[in-house]
Amino acid sequence: MAKATISIAIFLLASSLLIFNISVKGRNLFREVVVEEASLELQCNKAYGVKSGDTCFAIAQAFKLTTDHFDFINPNLNCSALFVSQWLCVNAFLT
Numbered sequence: 001m002a003k004a005t006i007s008i009a010i011f012l013l014a015s016s017l018l019i020f021n022i023s024v025k026g027r028n029l030f031r032e033v034v035v036e037e038a039s040l041e042l043q044c045n046k047a048y049g050v051k052s053g054d055t056c057f058a059i060a061q062a063f064k065l066t067t068d069h070f071d072f073i074n075p076n077l078n079c080s081a082l083f084v085s086q087w088l089c090v091n092a093f094l095t
Helices: 002-038 056-062 067-073
Strands: 042-049 087-094
Touching (some): 056 087, 067 087
């Protein structure tokens, strides 16, 4: 009886350590993925110079971009304050 109890206790301890080890490795893997994604940079491939009367919506339509995508590739852009000759990105990719 004592040998069976010790064997069960050792088995439970080993199983617990294995599960803990797997969960810790999983967390580290997740951290590596997050760090990798955070290091991606937006690279503008094509720019457009704003002309008199242009709006963000009209520019996005002209280059067949959704407004969400246009906003994503032009972060911090204030569409209410566009000015002539301002350069806007109309084609970009992540590097």
